[in-house]
Amino acid sequence: MPFAKPLPEAISAFLDKVSSAALPAASTAATMQLRIQRIRRTALGVALAGGAIYYMRRQKQRASIRALGKPVEDDETATMKIDKNKIKVAVDKRFLRQLKYIWAICVPNWRSKTVMILVLHTTFLILRTYLSVIVARLDGRLVRDLVAADAKSFGKGLLYWFAVAIPATYTNSMIRYLQSKLSIALRTSLTRHVHDLYMENNTYYKAINLDNRIDGADQLITTDINRFCTALASLYSNLGKPILDMIIFNYQLARSIGTSGMWGLTVNYFITASILRAVTPSFGKLAAVEAKLEGDFRSAHSRLITNAEEIAFYHGAHLEKSILTRTYYRLIKHINHIYRIRIAYNMFEDFIIKYTWSAAGLLIASIPVFYPEFAGARSRREEARLAQLQASDPANALSQLDRKTGSRTQGFITNKRLMVSLADAGGRIMYSYKELNELAGYTYRVYNMLRVLQDLHDDRFVDTGNTGAEYSLESIAGKLEYDFDGIKFDKTPIVTPNGDTVLIRDLSFGIGPGEHLMVTGPNGAGKTSILRTLAGLWPIFRGKISRPAPGLDSILYIPQRPYLAIGSLREQVIYPHTVKQMKQAGKTDADLAEILKKVYLEYIPAREGGWDAVKEWKDVFSGGEKQRMQLARLFYHHPRFAVLDEATSAVSTDVEALLYSTAKDEGITVVTISHRPSLFKYHNYLLRVGEGESGDAWEMERIGSGHGFMDSVESEIRKLEDRLGDIGRLRSRLADINKELSLEVAPTGDKDLKHAKRTLI
Numbered sequence: 001m002p003f004a005k006p007l008p009e010a011i012s013a014f015l016d017k018v019s020s021a022a023l024p025a026a027s028t029a030a031t032m033q034l035r036i037q038r039i040r041r042t043a044l045g046v047a048l049a050g051g052a053i054y055y056m057r058r059q060k061q062r063a064s065i066r067a068l069g070k071p072v073e074d075d076e077t078a079t080m081k082i083d084k085n086k087i088k089v090a091v092d093k094r095f096l097r098q099l100k101y102i103w104a105i106c107v108p109n110w111r112s113k114t115v116m117i118l119v120l121h122t123t124f125l126i127l128r129t130y131l132s133v134i135v136a137r138l139d140g141r142l143v144r145d146l147v148a149a150d151a152k153s154f155g156k157g158l159l160y161w162f163a164v165a166i167p168a169t170y171t172n173s174m175i176r177y178l179q180s181k182l183s184i185a186l187r188t189s190l191t192r193h194v195h196d197l198y199m200e201n202n203t204y205y206k207a208i209n210l211d212n213r214i215d216g217a218d219q220l221i222t223t224d225i226n227r228f229c230t231a232l233a234s235l236y237s238n239l240g241k242p243i244l245d246m247i248i249f250n251y252q253l254a255r256s257i258g259t260s261g262m263w264g265l266t267v268n269y270f271i272t273a274s275i276l277r278a279v280t281p282s283f284g285k286l287a288a289v290e291a292k293l294e295g296d297f298r299s300a301h302s303r304l305i306t307n308a309e310e311i312a313f314y315h316g317a318h319l320e321k322s323i324l325t326r327t328y329y330r331l332i333k334h335i336n337h338i339y340r341i342r343i344a345y346n347m348f349e350d351f352i353i354k355y356t357w358s359a360a361g362l363l364i365a366s367i368p369v370f371y372p373e374f375a376g377a378r379s380r381r382e383e384a385r386l387a388q389l390q391a392s393d394p395a396n397a398l399s400q401l402d403r404k405t406g407s408r409t410q411g412f413i414t415n416k417r418l419m420v421s422l423a424d425a426g427g428r429i430m431y432s433y434k435e436l437n438e439l440a441g442y443t444y445r446v447y448n449m450l451r452v453l454q455d456l457h458d459d460r461f462v463d464t465g466n467t468g469a470e471y472s473l474e475s476i477a478g479k480l481e482y483d484f485d486g487i488k489f490d491k492t493p494i495v496t497p498n499g500d501t502v503l504i505r506d507l508s509f510g511i512g513p514g515e516h517l518m519v520t521g522p523n524g525a526g527k528t529s530i531l532r533t534l535a536g537l538w539p540i541f542r543g544k545i546s547r548p549a550p551g552l553d554s555i556l557y558i559p560q561r562p563y564l565a566i567g568s569l570r571e572q573v574i575y576p577h578t579v580k581q582m583k584q585a586g587k588t589d590a591d592l593a594e595i596l597k598k599v600y601l602e603y604i605p606a607r608e609g610g611w612d613a614v615k616e617w618k619d620v621f622s623g624g625e626k627q628r629m630q631l632a633r634l635f636y637h638h639p640r641f642a643v644l645d646e647a648t649s650a651v652s653t654d655v656e657a658l659l660y661s662t663a664k665d666e667g668i669t670v671v672t673i674s675h676r677p678s679l680f681k682y683h684n685y686l687l688r689v690g691e692g693e694s695g696d697a698w699e700m701e702r703i704g705s706g707h708g709f710m711d712s713v714e715s716e717i718r719k720l721e722d723r724l725g726d727i728g729r730l731r732s733r734l735a736d737i738n739k740e741l742s743l744e745v746a747p748t749g750d751k752d753l754k755h756a757k758r759t760l761i
């Protein structure tokens with residue numbers, strides 16, 4: 001029954017067998033003494049490891065205090081916009097706190113998949129260390145048999161060698177595989193968490209429009225999270241394995257080379273570790289800056305793709321190219337700087353780790369040969385056994401000498417291999433410090449993003465520089481009331497999100513079902529901003545807004561810039577419904593064809609190859625077609641209220657008229673933002689914004705049919721004429737000022753005149 005035992009147990013039993021075959025068992029009489037010695041050595045190993053950890057921590061603390069000058073709080077990181085000059089990254093307590101925060105997201109509980117992968121990964125790491133010890137001993141045994149010309153034992157050793165090779169190679173591949181799996185599991189947890197935060201509660205909109213703490217959220221989510229997870233997963237095996245190796249190899253070596261050798265090794269290790277630490281550049285900060293510059297380069301390209309047509313019309317390629325090149329060179333300059341720093345650092349690192357440590361290792365491995373009295377218990381025992389043999393059979397001196405040489409060779413080869421592995425482990429811990437620094441850089445970026453997204457998701461905004469001003473993000477006092485069958489603003493100012501511009505002062509109006517409203521006013525007066533505030537995208541600083549509950553069938557916004565989604569032609573009409581939702585709503589392709597008829601797009605399915613055709617729709621439809629496709633969504637979702645923001649500006653007036661009458665016939669109450677007086681007649685109320693001296697006043701009036709409508713148009717004309725009259729008055733005032741200035745300041749010269757004008761203006 002070869003698989004009767006559980007697999008790890010079976011492997012362990014097999015390895016024990018191999019190892020005991022490779023190493024002659026201790027005599028029964030000496031077992032107790034041997035155990036006591038083992039316990040003592042284990043205690044020594046643990047004490048050494050503890051000392052090592054304490055020493056490293058002290059060094060890290062000192063370095064971080066040096067680097068930061070003063071302690072930096074977590075929250076400062078979260079409120080800080082990532083700025084190349086402000087990035088403070090170090091392997092310190094703050095880094096550990098940030099890592100802990102991210103870790104809690106990646107591993108929410110001990111039953112998660114990541115924990116399973118981690119346990120499996122750790123098991124294989126331990127197994128690999130154990131196998132390395134066995135290989136070291138087998139190597140020593142093989143060379144011993146070779147020197148002693150013992151063909152039988154040599155052949156047996158070779159067989160064991162191959163027997164160990166199978167689990168060893170399997171272990172190595174599994175470690176690599178599990179490392180990748182760990183990275184993917186971490187990335188999946190983080191990405192899912194970020195998507196939840198980012199796509200809920202309009203966080204993605206707030207991150208771009210209301211808050212400037214993170215820029216390039218796309219780069220952070222797609223690239224930085226990946227880099228963080230890869231670095232963390234590889235660090236676990238690159239740091240966890242050598243630490244384990246150090247403990248086990250130290251223990252094994254202590255048995256051969258004795259405590260003085262071990263002290264030598266430890267002292268050598270700490271001296272070189274301190275030197276390396278002192279000369280290690282700040283790789284964490286360099287990595288964080290590199291990630292930021294990569295993000296800038298990527299977003300410059302995204303902008304080009306998004307605005308390709310506009311740029312082509314303007315012949316803007318030359319300027320855009322210079323922007324792309326500038327962003328690229330900024331990135332490359334930084335990467336080159338990192339590479340230059342690395343040349344000197346890598347040279348020094350190699351010299352210390354590869355050459356200095358090898359020399360120290362050779363010296364220490366020679367202790368049992370040259371100074372057996374300082375050697376470990378195992379070597380002393382072996383020497384004593386050989387001396388005894390020589391004394392009992394002096395006639396066979398030559399054979400004894402051979403035996404002695406063979407035994408010493410075995411000891412030396414085993415020790416050397418262990419030492420090489422130990423140096424390798426130490427080296428990897430050193431190299432890992434550089435990786436740890438880089439991980440600190442990625443951790444900083446990912447943590448910062450997570451904290452900001454969480455803040456925005458929970459509507460927590462930070463000081464935007466206008467604390468204490470009339471309106472600020474920290475003092476939002478307005479109310480939003482749902483479940484109102486209409487749209488009502490009650491003394492609500494329309495203010496830009498950072499609170500510094502009041503676009504419309506204390507807006508108050510209300511409409512109910514069937515009361516169509518048109519909003520008009522000059523460019524930039526805040527018409528679309530009314531909708532942003534109504535939709536909850538912008539904060540309601542004061543007052544109250546009442547509106548229907550969110551839902552595609554209660555209130556639907558048709559924005560100024562048409563949006564066409566990724567997907568089939570069908571999905572353009574039903575957006576943001578999925579095909580499943582369309583079926584659940586009982587709609588068919590025939591219904592969609594009817595809807596397209598209403599917006600005069602009935603020819604589209606035949607032209608584009610059917611409802612399932614998938615294209616880059618924003619490049620396929622003309623400007624008017626895009627707008628009509630948006631209106632098709634209106635007839636598909638059939639909301640009680642529809643808010644149209646210049647949604648028919650590219651549609652001919654006759655088609656526009658038909659669209660409006662269809663919408664009204666179907667019982668949809670429309671709120672239109674437009675400059676076109678021709679649309680007045682489809683509405684009952686007119687809201688004019690951008691009125692008054694400072695442009696933040698508003699006026700609501702009723703538009704009736706016949707007389708009432710004409711009154712509205714006439715009043716519009718009168719207002720425009722008043723404004724034109726104002727231009728004459730302003731011109732004459734400017735002329736007066738110029739005249740007065742030239743009289744008063746002219747004698748002191750031209751330069752002073754310019755200065756005086758600038759000051760006055």
Ligand SMILES: Nc1ncnc2c1ncn2[C@@H]1O[C@H](COP(=O)(O)OP(=O)(O)OP(=O)(O)O)[C@@H](O)[C@H]1O
Pocket residue numbers: 209210496497498503521522523524525526527528529530
């Ligand atoms: N995210 C934002 N942060 C700060 N200010 C903004 C933001 N978005 C828009 N604004 C500013 O708010 C003002 C009003 O913009 P809005 O889009 O409401 O104008 P509008 O009346 O609809 O103009 P138009 O008729 O040209 O469409 C503009 O001056 C604009 O610069």
